[in-house]
Amino acid sequence: MNLQTSDKSGGASLEAIARNGSLLRRIAVRIPTYLTDLRENPAWLPMFVLARTMPGRRMHWLAARRARPVDNARDTMFTGVEREAVVGALRSDGLFSGLVLPSDIHRQIADFARRTPCFGNFDRRLEFMPDEHGQAEKRLGRSLLSGHYFERILDCPAALSVQRDPLLLDVAAHYLGGQAKLITTRVWWSFPTGKATDADKNLASLGKYHFDLDDWRMLKFFFYLVPVDAGTGPHVYVRGSHNRRAIKHQLTLLVGHPAEEVLDVYGQQSPVTLIGEAGLGFVEDPFGFHMGTVPARTPRLMMEVGFGVSRPSRRRFHGEPVIR
Numbered sequence: 001m002n003l004q005t006s007d008k009s010g011g012a013s014l015e016a017i018a019r020n021g022s023l024l025r026r027i028a029v030r031i032p033t034y035l036t037d038l039r040e041n042p043a044w045l046p047m048f049v050l051a052r053t054m055p056g057r058r059m060h061w062l063a064a065r066r067a068r069p070v071d072n073a074r075d076t077m078f079t080g081v082e083r084e085a086v087v088g089a090l091r092s093d094g095l096f097s098g099l100v101l102p103s104d105i106h107r108q109i110a111d112f113a114r115r116t117p118c119f120g121n122f123d124r125r126l127e128f129m130p131d132e133h134g135q136a137e138k139r140l141g142r143s144l145l146s147g148h149y150f151e152r153i154l155d156c157p158a159a160l161s162v163q164r165d166p167l168l169l170d171v172a173a174h175y176l177g178g179q180a181k182l183i184t185t186r187v188w189w190s191f192p193t194g195k196a197t198d199a200d201k202n203l204a205s206l207g208k209y210h211f212d213l214d215d216w217r218m219l220k221f222f223f224y225l226v227p228v229d230a231g232t233g234p235h236v237y238v239r240g241s242h243n244r245r246a247i248k249h250q251l252t253l254l255v256g257h258p259a260e261e262v263l264d265v266y267g268q269q270s271p272v273t274l275i276g277e278a279g280l281g282f283v284e285d286p287f288g289f290h291m292g293t294v295p296a297r298t299p300r301l302m303m304e305v306g307f308g309v310s311r312p313s314r315r316r317f318h319g320e321p322v323i324r
């Protein structure tokens with residue numbers, strides 16, 4: 001972390017002071033959260049300190065156990081997808097984008113979402129119907145960037161069938177090791193809104209490249225439940241950034257970094273913007289830099305099924321079902 005506050009002329013640069021002040025503020029606001037994580041699970045501390053460094057991660061990967069064969073591997077809804085191809089792409093690029101949900105499955109989840117109230121900005125007090133987003137912003141007097149279903153999604157059998165699909169665990173076990181376990185399942189909207197603050201965007205993981213640091217090794221499957229184009233807030237992944245890290249991105253306390261800084265290091269050609277029809281699925285190693293973008297025109301409905309290797313901290317999640 002660079003806390004230098006002098007400009008080229010040797011004098012104090014007000015801009016640098018402001019920048020570093022805001023950096024310190026961003027770190028300071030997270031301290032209570034870090035202390036809660038530590039109290040809940042002391043094993044969180046070595047992960048938090050070392051899992052951002054390549055040597056620390058490589059050491060931990062050595063403990064990956066062999067994956068056990070999955071008995072019901074053929075019962076997958078993702079017919080024609082070879083597990084080896086998925087794992088190979090994850091190892092080289094950190095991303096595989098050739099999954100497609102059957103149309104009855106993504107339609108059933110989207111229908112469920114359209115008729116079920118969601119919670120705005122991860123806050124259970126901000127409950128609204130997704131098709132009343134504009135009225136809800138007026139009624140609640142604030143911008144609503146996201147709408148989550150939390151545990152309500154467990155009432156949707158089609159979502160559960162995606163969560164339980166044997167291909168997902170098989171890929172996770174062959175990529176993360178035999179310790180791989182399902183951690184979380186979430187379905188949420190990202191809404192176009194002109195008024196979102198930077199804090200809202202940070203909370204929703206939108207608009208800023210970041211890497212996830214909730215476990216030593218993680219994998220996230222994402223599925224679009226509506227068609228996603230450039231105006232629907234597509235997800236972006238920086239190919240290859242999961243296994244190559246600039247020192248400044250290993251020794252940083254912050255997971256979010258400006259786009260120019262990330263692209264200067266990993267290459268202007270490295271971001272992949274995921275655009276496609278309803279049902280498009282992709283899986284990524286979220287240690288690689290990634291972000292959602294704020295929808296400019298149309299709301300995006302998305303599902304995530306996440307895997308990890310350690311006991312998840314309940315606090316890290318925002319109400320979505322955490323499977324222990």
Ligand SMILES: O=C(O)CCC(=O)C(=O)O
Pocket residue numbers: 190204205206212234235236286290291292293304
């Ligand atoms: O909404 C998105 O596309 C990004 C989600 C994300 O960054 C995350 O789950 O870590």
